[in-house]
Amino acid sequence: MVLNDADREALTVTGVYLGSTVRSATIVVCDLAQVCLENNTRGFELMPISSALERYSWLREQYFFKALPADLDETVSRCAKEVDPLGFFLHVDKGVKIAFPVQAAMYMKNEDIVQIIHNVIILEEDSELQLITGCLAGHEIKTGTHIAIEEQYIGKNARLVSTMVHAWGSEQFVYPHTGTVVEEGGRFESNYVSLRPAKHFVSNPQSWLIGKGASAKYLTVVLASPGSVIETGGTVYLNAEDTSAELAHRGVCTGGVMNQGGLLVGVASCKAHVDCAGMLLFCGEGGYIESVPGLRSMHPDARMSHEASIGKIAPEQVQYLMSKGMEEREAISMLIRGFLGTDVEGLGAELDGQIAKIVEVAGHGED
Amino acid sequence: MSKSNGNILEIKDLCVRVGTEEVLNHIDLEIPDGEVHALLGQNGSGKTSLMMAIMGFSEYEVTHGTILFQGKDITESDVCERARLGIALAQQRPPTIRGVTLRDILAYFFRNEDNPEKKISGLAVSSRMESLLDRDINHGLSGGEIKRAELLQLLALSPIFSMLDEPDSGVDVEALSLMGELINRLFTFDPDHPVHRKAGLIITHCGSILRSFPIDKAYVMVNGQIGCSGNPTILMKHINNFGYDSCIRCMGAR
Numbered sequence: 091m092v093l094n095d096a097d098r099e100a101l102t103v104t105g106v107y108l109g110s111t112v113r114s115a116t117i118v119v120c121d122l123a124q125v126c127l128e129n130n131t132r133g134f135e136l137m138p139i140s141s142a143l144e145r146y147s148w149l150r151e152q153y154f155f156k157a158l159p160a161d162l163d164e165t166v167s168r169c170a171k172e173v174d175p176l177g178f179f180l181h182v183d184k185g186v187k188i189a190f191p192v193q194a195a196m197y198m199k200n201e202d203i204v205q206i207i208h209n210v211i212i213l214e215e216d217s218e219l220q221l222i223t224g225c226l227a228g229h230e231i232k233t234g235t236h237i238a239i240e241e242q243y244i245g246k247n248a249r250l251v252s253t254m255v256h257a258w259g260s261e262q263f264v265y266p267h268t269g270t271v272v273e274e275g276g277r278f279e280s281n282y283v284s285l286r287p288a289k290h291f292v293s294n295p296q297s298w299l300i301g302k303g304a305s306a307k308y309l310t311v312v313l314a315s316p317g318s319v320i321e322t323g324g325t326v327y328l329n330a331e332d333t334s335a336e337l338a339h340r341g342v343c344t345g346g347v348m349n350q351g352g353l354l355v356g357v358a359s360c361k362a363h364v365d366c367a368g369m370l371l372f373c374g375e376g377g378y379i380e381s382v383p384g385l386r387s388m389h390p391d392a393r394m395s396h397e398a399s400i401g402k403i404a405p406e407q408v409q410y411l412m413s414k415g416m417e418e419r420e421a422i423s424m425l426i427r428g429f430l431g432t433d434v435e436g437l438g439a440e441l442d443g444q445i446a447k448i449v450e451v452a453g454h455g456e457d
Numbered sequence: 458m459s460k461s462n463g464n465i466l467e468i469k470d471l472c473v474r475v476g477t478e479e480v481l482n483h484i485d486l487e488i489p490d491g492e493v494h495a496l497l498g499q500n501g502s503g504k505t506s507l508m509m510a511i512m513g514f515s516e517y518e519v520t521h522g523t524i525l526f527q528g529k530d531i532t533e534s535d536v537c538e539r540a541r542l543g544i545a546l547a548q549q550r551p552p553t554i555r556g557v558t559l560r561d562i563l564a565y566f567f568r569n570e571d572n573p574e575k576k577i578s579g580l581a582v583s584s585r586m587e588s589l590l591d592r593d594i595n596h597g598l599s600g601g602e603i604k605r606a607e608l609l610q611l612l613a614l615s616p617i618f619s620m621l622d623e624p625d626s627g628v629d630v631e632a633l634s635l636m637g638e639l640i641n642r643l644f645t646f647d648p649d650h651p652v653h654r655k656a657g658l659i660i661t662h663c664g665s666i667l668r669s670f671p672i673d674k675a676y677v678m679v680n681g682q683i684g685c686s687g688n689p690t691i692l693m694k695h696i697n698n699f700g701y702d703s704c705i706r707c708m709g710a711r
Binding site for chain 2: 404405406407409410411412413414415416417418420424425427428429430431
């Protein structure tokens, strides 16, 4: 299968640009096959997970289904049943700092596909990587199921910045599950943005901060339209001293169901905060936002806090911006963009397009 | 459209309600083009309500009377239309907006400029407000910083009619001279011709701004009505000597 111009254009929605000079490497899975692999940069390996399993016996012994055990839950066990799994293996050598992002796309081009993915990412000591992952359905595609697990291992003083952008069909089912292990001084930053919601989306990424001073930071930005059920969570286990974690959810709901969760588990002396914020513009029939940030402290020196808020766009804020010469639509757009608080590279136009649709719905809600 | 008679703003027999409360009662006010007038009065006398009504905030419902701007009836115009006609307001207590920075708003103002970032930084440096550019609108700012941030936006907009709600309250002595300098800049077309000014309306509770910025005429507001009007220095001196109570007694005796 070859990607045509329309496919290439579709991928750009999620920040994946084929042939770009500002990407270190690219891998694309389309429906049930890997269709593209480019890597011109030294210092790391990028290959299909099936090839890596054949080449490296230690991968299966030390990493494969280790962060996420095969019997952990339904999503992981479904992936474990795949004999020849789709997905990629990414291994960054010790001390290597990759200049430009590596990009990966999981693309569902046709209707009714069941795409099952298993990725393993390993960053050795003192290495750095920025990863952009776009998971999407083609523009006219409505149905299908995407089940994906990703196991990430961040070595001592290494840093992984992972930006994941999703854009799904309205009747699709999507179940991603990420497990991340962070060693001493390692840093993990995760930005998750959902532009077009699936019918049902469940994500509960888990992180284990196992080395002194390790940190994890999650930002989840979700837009929920009518007919979608979005469940975003996140669990961070702060197992070593001086670890820190921040979990931030931002959701704009225009009629779907949105459950924002998040649990921080303070096993050692640590600092952690979880923040869930929802903007409910329009309930539609049965739409709502439910925010349940959670804390579990198992150590007297664990400093942990949480906050949750759900509101609408404040009329006095709209009028304030209008008093500066903005039209109502422009004011609402600026407030939503400010609320989402995200500026993910390459997403400006698509995010603006989605926000424009929300503003449209918000206008109907106020009639 | 009616003629403006040389007045940039004309308010005729204006009554305004917020919810069920009448906040302005039969206000008449005329501001000639090129003049800056001041509203004096106790807290709750209706000064801010008058400015909010002129700006067109929907909470301030006009129940009677008209507002003319440059001869055009704007009584039914929304707040954005009025802003685009050249009316601007620096609020005393503007809302806090998380995630939207002063830079975002200035970038909107300069969106059609060739180099908006250069314009923003130039303005911020000349106003000594660089440190506020990337702060969320009014979040965690001191009273004085809020006043400066509001004023910076007006400087960027360069309106033909500016309203300032208590620019001198909560501002320390040192910052007061900076505020005076910025307010002078706001109302000046050309520094070589300082007498030729843009028009506006300033609320002052304590009158400190009068020392650094010349006002053409002042009004005393009492219970949603305008009482005396006249020379600002004489009015302020009277109020300092006898208090607003004397104005209330005077209004009551009429």
